Amino acid sequence: MGKxxxxxxxxxxxxxxxxNDPPDANAEFDHPQTIDLIARTIESLGHKCLRIGNVDDLLKKLDNLKVDIVFNISEGSSGRNRESQVPIVLEMMHIPFVGSDGLTLGLSLDKAMTKKILISENIPTPKFFETDDPTDNIAKLRAMKFPLIVKPRCEGSSKGLSEKSRVENIEQLREQIGYIVRTYKQSALVEEFISGSEYTVALIGNNPPEILPPVQIKIDGRLKLGDKFYTFARIHSDRLEYVCADKIDKPLKEKLMNLALRTYKAIDCRDFGRVDFRVDQDNNPYVLEINPLPSLSSADVFTCIANYLNVRYEEMIRRILDAALTRCGLN
Ligand SMILES: Nc1ncnc2c1ncn2[C@@H]1O[C@H](COP(=O)(O)OP(=O)(O)OP(=O)(O)O)[C@@H](O)[C@H]1O
Ligand SMILES: [Mg+2]
Structure with missing residues (x-):
């Protein structure tokens, strides 16, 4: 029955x-077309869609909210716990929702915390340290090799990433840590740079989730990326493409799918998610991060996978929604 x-x-x-906001401050938020698309898709599946809006709108509407479940893709207002805001309000009000809960969302937005969990589960992830002091790194660096990459610790959508993020020496490292700390008001995550290729693996569902075919990232027409990576400027250009599964050799494909599943389980991801990888020249995969709120925009990975599987985008949303309805006993 329609919900x-x-x-x-x-x-x-x-x-x-x-x-003093950086120019990419709103990068994680969605375009109106994406919200229209999801709302239309929900209606085309036979449900009624009620557009609530962001966490402030939710708080205002809470007293009169009549919904069976909430499809949450809210990124929240600010701070490390921003993605947890909507799920926690809904949980307090006993309103079921699609997607991961506040703990998983808060944890995964903080890449350093996620990596500590990955390490404890023996899931390979690039060596790293976090710091908010550009001068204190030399001792820690001894265990790590240049080139390194410097990212904001708690952001997504390639915020803070430019060609300068890949650093080759101490001077560049210090400058980039200073830039992240000043501009994004948070500590920097410094990682060994993995030269090679890049993949992302999406999952849908629970107990067990369905592991979707891996997607490879093509930049400037090349699959062998070497030192190229995904910067904020590239996301908004046609120099970045997603290529689904075909050219990936079978053993690597299996490794990626298996690691994606272990990562999804390690942070208790629900209903849907996406795990990002770099693979070095010797075919060793490293998990960079997990996104329990991956983009559902029509230009993103889920559409690429739908095309590959020869199904419509609607089918992807249907599977995510169904997973949540079943988990919440509403199906
Ligand atoms: N250790 C690394 N080695 C090589 N490239 C990296 C590394 N870490 C990040 N990158 C590059 O930077 C991009 C963004 O990094 P990451 O996935 O960690 O952050 P994000 O901003 O949360 O990503 P998203 O855009 O998926 O939300 C990666 O897709 C990759 O191209
Ligand atoms: Mg990523």
């Missing part, structure tokens, strides 16, 4: 830039 499905989201167009 009433609330939709929580943050619109890129609603973001109010504050003084």
């Amino acid at each position: 009433i499905i609330g939709l929580t989201y943050d619109l890129r167009t609603d973001y109010k830039f504050r003084e």
Whole structure:
């Protein structure tokens, strides 16, 4: 039977830039077209879609909210726990929702915390340290080899990443740590740079989740990326493409799918998620991060997978929603 499905989201167009915000401050938020697409898809599956909006809208509407479940893709307002805000409010009100809970979302937004869990589960991830002091690294660095990459610790959508993020010496490293700390008001995550190729693996469902065919990242027409990586500028250009499964050799494909599943389970991901990898020249995969709130935009990975599987985008949303309805005993 059709359900009433609330939709929580943050619109890129609603973001109010504050003084000293970096130009990519609203990068994680969704375009209105993506929200329209998800809402239309929910309706085409026979449900009623109620657009709620962001966490502030949710709080205002809470007293009169009549929904069976909420489809949450909200990124939240600010801070390390921003993605947990909507799930925690919904949990307090006993309203079921699609996707991971506040703990998993908070944990995965913090890449350093995620990596500590990966290490404890023996899941390979690049060597790293986190710091907010550009001068204190030399001792830690002894165990790590240049080139390194410097990222903000708690951001997504390649925020803070430019050609300068890959550093080859101490001077560049210090400069880049200083830039991240000043601009993004958080510590920097410094990792060994994995030269090679890049993949992402999406999963849908629970007990067990379905591991979807891996997607390879092509930059400037090349699958062998070497030192190329995904910068904020590249995301917004046609120099980045997703290529589904075909050219990946079978043993590597199996390794990626197996590691994606272990990562999904390690952080208790629910209903859907996406695990990002770099693979070195000797075919060793490393997990970079897991996204329990991956983009559902029509230009993103889920559409690439749908095309490869010869199904419509709607089918992807149906599977995610179904997984949540079953988990919540609403099916
Ligand atoms: N250790 C690394 N070695 C090589 N490239 C890396 C490394 N870490 C990050 N990158 C590059 O930077 C990109 C973004 O990094 P990461 O996935 O950790 O952050 P993100 O901003 O959360 O990603 P997303 O855009 O998927 O939300 C990767 O897709 C990859 O191209
Ligand atoms: Mg990523």
